[in-house]
Amino acid sequence: MSDVSPVIPSLVGSSSRRHFIKVLGLGTAASLVSRGEARQKSESMNILLFYVDDLRPQLACYGVTGMNTPHLDRLAAEGTLFERAYSQYPVCGPSRASLLSGLPPTADRYNVWNVRVEDDTPDVLTLPQHFKNHGYLTQSVGKVFHDVDDCEDAWSEGSWIPPKVLGGSPGSYAIEANRTISEEEGRGPAYESADVEDSAYGDAMIAERACEELARLSKTGKPFFLAAGFLRPHLPFCSPKQYWDLYDRNNLPIAAPGEPPIDVPKAALHNWQELRNYLGMPAEGPLDEETAKTLAHGYCAAVSYMDAQIGRVLAELKRLGLQENTLVALVADHGMQLGEHSLWAKHCLFETSLHCPLIMSGPGIPEGKRISGLAEYLDVYPTLCQAAGLEIPPHTRGKSLIPRLGKDEGSTYVFSRHANSESVKSDTHRYSEFRNDSGEITARMLYNHEADPGENINIAEDPRSAEIVKVLSSQIAERIAQG
Secondary structure, three states: OOOOOOOOOOOOOOOOHHHHHHHHOOOHHHHHHHHHHOOOOOOEEEEEEEEOOOOOOHHHHHOOOOOHHHHHHHHHOOOEEEEEOOOOOHHHHHHHHHHHHHHOOEEOEEOOOOOOOOHOOOOOOOOHHHHHHHHHEEEEOOOOOOOOOOHHHOOOEEEEOOOOOOOOHHHHHOOOOHHHHHHOOOOOOOOEOOOOOHHHHHHHHHHHHHHHHHHHHOOOOOOOEEEEEEEOOOOOOOEEHHHHHHOOOOOOOOOOOOOOEEEOOOOOOOOOOHOOOOOOOOOOOOOOOHHHHHHHHHHHHHHHHHHHHHHHHHHHHHHHHOOEEEEEEEEOOOOEEEEEHHHHOOOOHHHHHHHHHHEEEOOOOOOOOEEEEEHHHHHHHHHHHHHHHHOOOOOOOOOOOOOOOOOOOOOOOEEEOOEEEEEEEEEEEEEEEEEEOOOEEEEEEEEOOOOOOOOEOOOOOOOHHHHHHHHHHHHHHHHHHHO
């Protein structure tokens, strides 16, 4: 059985990279922009975008003690980590549609789990299409758009995903008995620890294909945009036993399940049907303690397994000598509840569903930098464009993060939505409005993240909150009006 992939040697101490940055003057945002503009006439910066499914900031580099994520930690040490980045929607399809199109979800756009960008916004210029139009070879490996055949024309070299490895399909499992159960019952277990090689699961197949694509693309003489979308830690939490063995199930780096917030609106909660659909999960009511602990253990193991696969791709990037001219960005589609507020999975407007990792590394990206200012995934599209020296399409609604790289600044507000509900995050608060089908506000949530970072007491109806509710509600109304 293969061991956990070794930690990639640090580039931080690389004299060649320090010389590269010093000579080309890439230490500031301004020099990065000028470098990008110069590339249009000579070499072009490659883009390697890692897309991870259901990954909350459950990483050691985000301060989670006890997590084993050496490769993403190394990526953060070599680049810039955004401490407070947020997804536009706590469901896979809408979140990916938003990031890849540069448009926010609305009541009429990107608002169902299986959304297709080419159906909702057939004329929008997507991120990979924009790079393709500027001479890049674009390649999708794994889960990038929610549906692998959505916006196929955006990929000059096509899109690829391992067959039968999504969701709880038989191909998700390495243990034959679980594959049989899944096939016969139409659903499988929510987790699996199998004494198998990494290659038994889809993410290792995706990493292998991504490495092959890097090798192929490096020989074309053209710049490339490679998006590699990893499936774990999405349910089912299936990974090789060696990654489960990294954790002590009685001392996991995840808090025990909690209770719903005080005065929380009913509309803010859900029955976590996504998890209940798996075999062995109760149809109603809470999980027993042992099941909850096993699921938390499985999530941590799945994160470490995914981390090892990304490590393989980063090692290949270095082996091919591409890291000096490749911007690497890591995003998720949204976060994940692991029992917080009595919830599992995502589908809600709490921090656990919306707060996500965002890490960038490469030429011109400051090393070891942490930015605490607010960012949102809408910012990724214009950021990659500016970093590569491409014009930012006027339809995009985010703001490039490049000007923030030399300082610690962020947006004043970032926005998310789910179903008929809208949410806004300020530097100190999160405020959400829940609406009926007629658009009328039926409930509100407000949490003071300075006094209540765990979002345990809803203070929206407290008279002392009236002014902040008014201000944040007006921001939501303005965002809605923009469409």
